[in-house]
Amino acid sequence: MAELDAVIHAPARLRVVATLATLGADDEITFPRLQQLLDMTAGNLSTHLRKLEDAGYVRQSKTHAGRKPVTYLALTPQGRRAFEDYTQALTGLLKGAGA
Incomplete structure (x- = not known):
């Protein structure tokens, strides 16, 4: 029986990955939009994104819109597969496979 990925399994990270998985493979979402969708504080979201990024599941790209910094987020191919x-x-597990 396959084990659940501990990086994804944490409830907040599962919400992040599930939300990012709804995007197309080449699509991104801004940090504030993801924060709004998940109703998370910036600090809490940043902490979970860091764990996902360290695992290679999430990609962050930073740029500027005028003078304002903007962070875009997306699942990596590895994250999508995970x-x-x-x-x-x-x-x-829910169907009782391997029991």
């Missing part, structure tokens, strides 16, 4: 594996493992 989320697919996670959902398959969770589905198997």
